[in-house]
Amino acid sequence: MTAPPAPGEWPWSAGFSSLAAERDYRVEDIDGGMPASLRGTLFRNGSGRNDLAGAWFPHWFDGDGMVSAIRFDETGLHYRNRYVRTDNYVNETREGRILYRGFGKMRPGGVLANAFRQPANVSNTSAALLGERLLTLWEGGPPFALDPRTLATLGVEDFGGKIRAFSAHPKLDPVTGELFNFGIDYGRKTTLTPYRIDSGGLTRLPPVSLPYPVMNHDFVLTERFLVFCIGPILANPLKFMLGFSSFDGALHWDGGRPTLILLIPRDGLGPPRFIEMEPFFQFHFANGFEEDGALVLDLARYPDYVAIGDALRNFWRSNFAAGGMAALTRLRVDLSSGAVESRIFKTGPAVEFPRVDPRLVGRRYRYAYIADNPPGRARGLQQRVTRVDVESGATVSHDFGPDGYAGEPIFVPSRPDGEEDEGVVLAFVFDAAERRTAVVGLDARALDAKPLFVARLKHHVPFALHGQFTERLF
């Protein structure tokens, strides 16, 4: 039911409550000061509505995409939010009940009401500026284009019919300006299609057949490759297509199979290469690069999809138990022998949402920013933002406890040619005591110090997933 959960049991849980209102206001309740160098717009996307007709959705990923835009300009800070006008959002809002299948939700009416229906695009996973349009991303289908100034939905963007699925983690090469992404199609064969977007538009690179249907969320861009770690989280397309289960219900972890490291040449020339290693699962990579004949991949590595799959399914009433959650891990893949070495960084438990300086995507880098929990914390959503020096292993954390829950940390450089950690780390932090969300800025070089600023919104923002900062003012 939609009644807020009892405080104390899952203290973070009210952060999943839906936010129906669409707001547009100047933020006045600010501690500290905005650095003069911080000018631009932060876009974030996530499930804004997680319940309907008195019931929570069966899975966190079913929620309707809602974009927040925070503008930092010389007059201060401005907040705006809008739902993406997907068919799912528009029609279920009008009817006040579930009409579509989702990632976990099913249409009422059983098998016949669900058979041969694809999950509705809820466009809830990330937001990326492309030229004059803001794209909201969802890996099962094409993006929606929004006006970045008003957040009004303009329509579906399928790049002239060239794409069907378009993942939520495109990678911008900071040197060449090319944007890479991929989509997975589950047909008679499962194919992964890489895309390149440059000044000439979108180009499809040769599709790669996967040996079985899998769910894959993110990838790494290096100077020569798109790199995937395809864990054995298998989908059963028949069970799904015939309407016997949701997409989530058709997924299962097969720990008897390897994780496949897949290298696709980013110039589209040459065959893909598969390297087998022991099974693991990841949603997200921090970064990766090539060095001395090896491929270095840094990721939030889960032992499998069991604990995290269960936690996401029970989101509002999950313990988010630390056991089975992710650790920040470095894989070093020897490109001649295919041998893989693994190293775990010492951080707190429940690592997620790794980000790096956008100027160093695909390049050797030093600092990853993650959300994690204090050491020894056995359960709960992440309360810290931690900077990890991936060269020395040293960490510095900012702990938002006891009532604060931090989302994805986004690093914003202070100046274009500044050093790697010269900048601000921006995060949305949900205050479970006040049931409000704050936009918090931390000095990346003094993460454990008092925040540079805490800008309290008038309301909460349901826990979001991903976003992007642009120096442009919208």
Ligand SMILES: [Fe+2]
């Ligand atoms: Fe993601």
